[in-house]
Amino acid sequence: MKKWAFVSDFDGTISKEDFYWLVIKKYFEEGHDLFKKWKAEELLDIEFLQTVFSSIHQEEVKIIEDIVSLQIDEAVPQFIRDVQRSGGDFYILSAGTDYYIQHILSHYGIENVDVISNKGYFHDNNIHLTLNENAPTYSKRYGIDKAKVIQQMKKEYETIYFFGDSEPDSHPAVYADVTFAKAALIAILKEKEVPFVPVNDFNEVREYLRLQNIF
Template sequence: MKKWAFVSDFDGTISKKDFYHLVMEKYFHEGEALYTKWKAGEMKDIDFLSTVFSSIHQDETQIIEDIHSLEIDEHVTAFIRKVQAQGGDFYILSAGTDYYIHHILQKYGITDVKVFSNEGYYMEKNVHMKIDPDHPHYSERYGIDKSTVISELKEEYEMIYFAGDSEPDSHPAEVADVTFAMEALQGILEERGTPFIKVNDFYDIDRHLTEREVLK
């Protein structure tokens, strides 16, 4: 069994803005009504995201340019390399799509990071998601069941650290050994009584792991 791994959400955790927010701001203003329905629980996450991502109507070069415009945490690339250099593995676990995540990893030269996410692809000027109900990680609501992924990783590692920022991350937080919570996830976990460490960014996470002597 391997010693430890760090698993991170992408949108709003590694990236400073969710990709769907960028799409709505630039190309799909009508999405605000859908956003309200989704947040009210009247729409599944996967249906909301599928609608937004298929409302871009731009050539792929423009979409990639938009993806590259997403700001990421200033410390995350150094943190990933530090984890990998000191005996840990780094994973990304996202209920978005791997399409834009891989473009960001490539832009920043981040390697040896496995991405667990909904499969995404470009077709006819939009981004689409391939959701397979027979996939072992399938979730009817999110497309991918983050808790199942964490549970499987726990069979490989003695310790799983997890970082997230929003409601979909509340479920894997119940399974991970240690959860670092940002933004809205803090209040959600507090209400549920799920243990977590409050952080603002990857500098905070790095400091906590250094204090615990997980990192040097």
């Protein structure tokens, strides 16, 4: 069994803004109303994202330009190297799509990171998702069931650290050994009485791990 892994959400945790908001603000004005319907639970998360990502209508070179303009937590590239140098594996676990995450990793020269997410591809000037309903980690609501992914990983690692920021992250937080929470996830986990470490960014996570002699 491997010693430990650090698993992070992407949108709003690694990135400072959800990619779907970038798309809505630049290309999909109707997305504001769609967002309200989603929050009112009239749409599943995956339905919301599929609609937004298929409403870009731009050449791929422009979409990639937009993706790499997405600001990330400045500490992330070094944090990932610190995890790997300290004997851990770093994973990104996202209910978005690997399409934009891989472009971000490439842009920052980040290597040896497994991305567990909904498969995405460029076609007809938009981003489309391929969902595998037969996958053991499939979720009808999110496309990918983050809790099941963490449960599977616990068979492989002695310790799982997890970091997230929003409602989908409350489900894997139940199974991680240590959960770091920021933004909306803090109140959600308090209400659910799930243990967590409140943080604002990756620098605070690094400090926690340093004090635990992990780094």
